[in-house]
Amino acid sequence: MNPVLRRIGLALAAPAMAFVFAVAVSSIVLLISDSNPYDTFSTMLDNGTQLEIIVDTLNRATPLFIAGIAAAIGFRMNLFNIGVEGQYFLAAFAAAVIGAEVSLPGPLHIGLILVIAMVVGAAYAGLAAVLKVYRGVNEVIATIMLNFLAIGGIIAAIFPSVIDMSSGQATNAGTKAIPESGWIPDLNGFVEIFTREIGKGRELTGVIIIAVVVGVAYSIMVNRTVFGFDLRASGMNPLAARVGGIPPGRMIIIAMLLSGAIAGLIGMTEILSDNHSYDQGFVRGLGFEGLGIALLGRKTSPGIMFAALLFGFLDSSSAILQVSGSASQSIVIIMKATILLAAVVAYEVVDEYRKRDEVKRAALATGGAA
Amino acid sequence: MKTLMKLMGLLLALTMIAAACGDSDESGDTTAAPEETTATTEAGPTSDTNVGLTFDIGGRGDQSFNDSAATGIDKAQNELGISFTEAEPNADGSNRSELLQTQADVSQLVIAVGFLFGGDVEAVAAENAGVNFAVIDDAMLDFDNGGVPRGDNIAGLTFAEHEGSFLVGVAAALKSETGTVGFIGGVSGFGLIERFEAGFNEGARAVNPDIEIIPQYITEFPNFDGFNAPDRAKDIALGMYDQGADIVYHAAGGSGAGMFEAAKEQSEATGSKVWGIGVDSDQYNTVSTSVQEYVMTSMLKRVDVAVFEITKAHEDGMFAAGNTVYDLSVDGVGYSTTGGFIDDIVDQIEDYKAKIVSGEIVVPTEP
Numbered sequence: 001m002n003p004v005l006r007r008i009g010l011a012l013a014a015p016a017m018a019f020v021f022a023v024a025v026s027s028i029v030l031l032i033s034d035s036n037p038y039d040t041f042s043t044m045l046d047n048g049t050q051l052e053i054i055v056d057t058l059n060r061a062t063p064l065f066i067a068g069i070a071a072a073i074g075f076r077m078n079l080f081n082i083g084v085e086g087q088y089f090l091a092a093f094a095a096a097v098i099g100a101e102v103s104l105p106g107p108l109h110i111g112l113i114l115v116i117a118m119v120v121g122a123a124y125a126g127l128a129a130v131l132k133v134y135r136g137v138n139e140v141i142a143t144i145m146l147n148f149l150a151i152g153g154i155i156a157a158i159f160p161s162v163i164d165m166s167s168g169q170a171t172n173a174g175t176k177a178i179p180e181s182g183w184i185p186d187l188n189g190f191v192e193i194f195t196r197e198i199g200k201g202r203e204l205t206g207v208i209i210i211a212v213v214v215g216v217a218y219s220i221m222v223n224r225t226v227f228g229f230d231l232r233a234s235g236m237n238p239l240a241a242r243v244g245g246i247p248p249g250r251m252i253i254i255a256m257l258l259s260g261a262i263a264g265l266i267g268m269t270e271i272l273s274d275n276h277s278y279d280q281g282f283v284r285g286l287g288f289e290g291l292g293i294a295l296l297g298r299k300t301s302p303g304i305m306f307a308a309l310l311f312g313f314l315d316s317s318s319a320i321l322q323v324s325g326s327a328s329q330s331i332v333i334i335m336k337a338t339i340l341l342a343a344v345v346a347y348e349v350v351d352e353y354r355k356r357d358e359v360k361r362a363a364l365a366t367g368g369a370a
Numbered sequence: 371m372k373t374l375m376k377l378m379g380l381l382l383a384l385t386m387i388a389a390a391c392g393d394s395d396e397s398g399d400t401t402a403a404p405e406e407t408t409a410t411t412e413a414g415p416t417s418d419t420n421v422g423l424t425f426d427i428g429g430r431g432d433q434s435f436n437d438s439a440a441t442g443i444d445k446a447q448n449e450l451g452i453s454f455t456e457a458e459p460n461a462d463g464s465n466r467s468e469l470l471q472t473q474a475d476v477s478q479l480v481i482a483v484g485f486l487f488g489g490d491v492e493a494v495a496a497e498n499a500g501v502n503f504a505v506i507d508d509a510m511l512d513f514d515n516g517g518v519p520r521g522d523n524i525a526g527l528t529f530a531e532h533e534g535s536f537l538v539g540v541a542a543a544l545k546s547e548t549g550t551v552g553f554i555g556g557v558s559g560f561g562l563i564e565r566f567e568a569g570f571n572e573g574a575r576a577v578n579p580d581i582e583i584i585p586q587y588i589t590e591f592p593n594f595d596g597f598n599a600p601d602r603a604k605d606i607a608l609g610m611y612d613q614g615a616d617i618v619y620h621a622a623g624g625s626g627a628g629m630f631e632a633a634k635e636q637s638e639a640t641g642s643k644v645w646g647i648g649v650d651s652d653q654y655n656t657v658s659t660s661v662q663e664y665v666m667t668s669m670l671k672r673v674d675v676a677v678f679e680i681t682k683a684h685e686d687g688m689f690a691a692g693n694t695v696y697d698l699s700v701d702g703v704g705y706s707t708t709g710g711f712i713d714d715i716v717d718q719i720e721d722y723k724a725k726i727v728s729g730e731i732v733v734p735t736e737p
Contacts, residue, residue: 056468152593159591160559173560173591200471201497280560280594281486285462315460319472322457323422329429329458 014350015296015306018342025338026331035327047320048313051195055202061305061312062211063269063283067290068297068304069218070263075299076222077255078235083128083143084263085287086150091121092267093155093175096278097162099271100176109182110272114210117264117271124150125260126253133249139256147287164277174279184272205273207265214262219301231255263287292340298347311336415451421681422455422473424466426484429458434623434650435673439483439506442677449678450685470494474501479684481677482506495521502689504680506673507562509693519691526693527676531562532569532733533726534669534703535621538647539573540722541667541705542617543581544715545645550582552610554603554629556622559591566621566649566669568737576722576731584610585737588622600628607632611644617666619647630657633664645711654708668706675702699727 027037047053067084074081095117104112128146131137164176184206188198198204222228234241234251242248266286271278293311297303314336318329423443425436436458443454455476457469467490473480474494480501482491485508492510495503503524510526511517519526542551553570555563567585574581586606588596596602603625607618611632618633620626626648633646648654648668657665676696683689696702707716725731 056465060464152589152595156559156590156593201467201493275489279489280591281463281466281489283462283464289462315465316468318460319457319465319469322469323455323472323476325455329460333461 010350010354014343014346017346017349018339021342021346022335022338026335029334030327030331033328035331040321040327040331043320043324043326044313044317048317051198052200052202053316053320055191055198055204056316057309057312058208059203059205059269059312060315061308062205062208063266063286064289064293064311065211065305065308066214066262066268067266067286068293068308069214069290069301070259070266071287071290071294072297072299072304073218073255073259073262075294076231076235077251078238079252079255079259080140080291081125081128081143081256081259081263082140082291083125083146083287084259084266084290085285086143086147087121087124087260087263088266088287089282089284090124090150090154091117091264092271092282093158093278094120095264095267096175096178096271096276097158099178099182100277102182103179104181106181109179110184113178113182113272114265114268117268118261119264121264122257122261125256125263129253129256132256133252174275174277176277178271178276182272183276184268186273203273205269207269207273210265210268214265215301215305218262222300227254263290266290292336296340296343310339415449417451417453417685419450419452419479419681419685420455420477421446421452421684422457422470422477422480423677424469424473424480424482424487425456425458426486427459427461427463430456434656435671436483438651438671438673439481439677442674443481443681445674446678446681450682452681452685466490467494470503471497474498474503477501479504479681479689481680483673491524492520495524499523502684506676511693519693522691524691525680525689527680528693528695529671529673529676529702530695530697530733531621531669531671531703532565532572532735533698534671534705535566535569535619536573536576536726536731536733537698537705537719537723538619538667538669539570539575540577540719541573541712541715542570542619542647543574543577544718545666545712546578546581546615546617548614548616549578549580550584550614550616552607552613552615552618553583553585554606554610554618554620554622554625555585555587556596556620556625557589557591557594558587558596563587563621564737565735566619568734570619571737572733573722582614584613584615586610588625597623597625599625600631602628604628604632604635607646608636611636615644616642617645617647619649619669621649621669623650626653627657627661630661630664634661637664648706652706652708654706662709665709666711670704670706672696672702672704675700698723 030037030040070084071081095113098116099113102112124146128139128142131142132139162175163173186203187206187208188204191204192198222232230246230251233244234246234248238248270283293304293307296307314332318332321327321331322329421443423439425439428436430436430440446452447454455473457473459466459469463486466487470480470482470490471494478501481504483506485505487505488508488510491503491505501523504527506527508526509528510520510524512520551574553567555567557563571583574583588599588602603620603622607629610618618629620629630646633644637643645666646664648665650671652670653668654662654665705719707713726733
């Protein structure tokens with residue numbers, strides 16, 4: 001077989017296996033809970049192909065993708081940055097508070113908010129890196145603790161003093177809204193050149209552009225730069241990398257800083273294009289979703305993009321499934337979890353197969369030459 | 371290290387599955403309900419109205435806030451003949467506006483359970499002029515512009531929690547033998563739970579001006595863990611009982627279960643009975659049977675009344691934008707007597723209730 005085709009086939013085998021497995025498991029669950037799997041899946045597809053729902057999917061996939069990249073940078077260095085959650089909360093909070101206080105021309109205002117978010121995210125991740133390098137504290141433990149400290153400690157302590165009480169009631173209180181110069185424009189106008197008008201108040205977030213830049217930059221960094229080579233080498237074999245002259249401490253710190261900086265951007269869909277403030281409804285859990293997406297996407301930009309789009313699609317099916325009465329929203333969680341579980345297993349199986357296959361073919365090739 | 375990575379991946383997936391399984395108790399209900407809607411409208415009156423009931427995280431089956439809303443819509447279905455569709459957000463609360471829009475596509479009235487929907491309802495209502503919207507627990511008034519409704523088709527349904535808390539404060543003071551009672555708040559700092567504390571304090575002091583009240587909150591806003599931390603509520607309650615309190619009132623959502631466990635533990639350890647007071651729904655019916663006998667009463671926040679009344683108003687063409695407060699006078703708040711533990715003092719509580727309804731007593735909203 002053509003070796004290129006073979007490689008592509010092997011790369012797709014695992015996700016395909018995982019997907020089939022997830023559909024099978026979900027069908028069984030649906031049958032058990034008295035729902036019709038065929039109806040459920042066709043509802044999801046009919047719904048998911050509408051323009052408005054595609055916008056929902058993209059809006060949801062954008063922060064998921066950024067979260068996936070943030071986690072992937074850590075994974076490349078064999079670092080488990082559980083702290084993505086706390087880093088993006090703190091970054092978004094700081095960006096919302098400071099962003100509301102300044103008034104600048106549009107691009108500068110947005111730029112300032114982005115820089116604040118990245119610096120805060122990086123600094124907070126850097127804390128865990130410093131603890132690991134100089135004190136040997138495991139980054140998993142450190143970042144879990146720092147998550148609690150960020151959300152339950154720092155934000156909780158400062159929030160009451162920056163709450164916007166001008167509305168006179170504190171039910172869904174949040175920080176003061178960022179002035180309009182700090183809003184990133186939506187992309188509806190651009191999309192509508194190619195499609196019909198986007199209805200029902202949907203706005204395609206402009207943060208998608210930031211996500212694309214992050215994805216491309218990540219790919220270039222990992223595959224085309226010296227730092228990326230060092231990163232991959234340290235991740236694959238720390239000892240060999242060290243012997244080869246790559247300082248492990250420095251790599252850990254840089255990787256965590258980068259991971260944290262990207263994590264800082266996760267909340268930007270809320271801050272720049274959705275709410276324009278940090279309030280109690282601030283979307284949580286994206287950091288943890290990002291870990292799963294990075295694993296599902298095998299730490300590469302295209303893979304993470306597909307994983308984020310898939311999860312985005314599943315999440316945006318939740319509304320129609322419930323309202324149409326075809327299934328409970330739990331089915332979405334079950335599908336996400338089985339895909340992830342099956343993918344981790346399938347990647348292993350395919351890797352094993354690939355290794356054995358390579359050995360066999362190498363033997364054949366050398367045998368043939370002799 | 372690589373193995374650790376894989377293990378973590380598996381662990382992550384398993385946690386998600388576990389989370390999904392935790393939900394699946396409710397899934398039976400959620401999926402079953404829309405089927406019922408088509409079948410049960412034979413006997414009562416019928417209506418073409420569909421109500422889009424949009425729960426907050428937890429959904430039908432949470433034995434509290436959302437369940438109370440479900441009771442209201444079930445009653446509306448039986449008595450008014452409306453049909454309804456129900457939905458709840460993703461666990462991270464990311465798809466609230468999408469839910470509301472999907473509901474608005476098939477409904478004439480959309481009810482959102484919980485103030486976290488406030489902003490999204492305002493946006494979605496503006497896009498759906500022909501659909502009425504109601505938000506539980508948010509006044510939905512634009513205070514920047516002198517308190518006008520945040521939309522011509524938006525109603526805000528709020529409760530006089532301080533008045534209901536006043537009555538259970540009265541009950542606590544009348545029943546306390548030690549002269550010391552406790553208050554556990556779920557989350558401090560955003561103004562809502564302080565209303566419960568203010569009412570409770572005032573009610574207890576109205577009976578016994580010298581009563582000692584120990585207040586404690588579990589977490590501080592914006593950390594909402596305090597509404598779901600039974601273990602910490604238990605520790606706090608045990609501490610209060612040790613300090614001599616014999617009745618503790620909680621306004622801490624799911625954490626309350628821990629308080630009732632503490633009451634049982636303390637009572638069994640010391641031999642003298644201590645009590646807990648529940649909140650939002652009649653907790654005698656929702657706690658596990660082993661601690662039932664420690665639920666003296668519950669402060670009722672009648673979300674079901676609000677859901678039913680707004681649906682009825684919509685049906686009668688009387689839907690009014692703006693804030694409606696469900697207070698004691700319309701039984702929007704109240705107290706429960708299940709278990710019969712406060713039967714002997716109901717008359718006295720009713721006296722206070724009459725005074726609040728008549729305006730003779732004005733209950734403060736800040737402690």
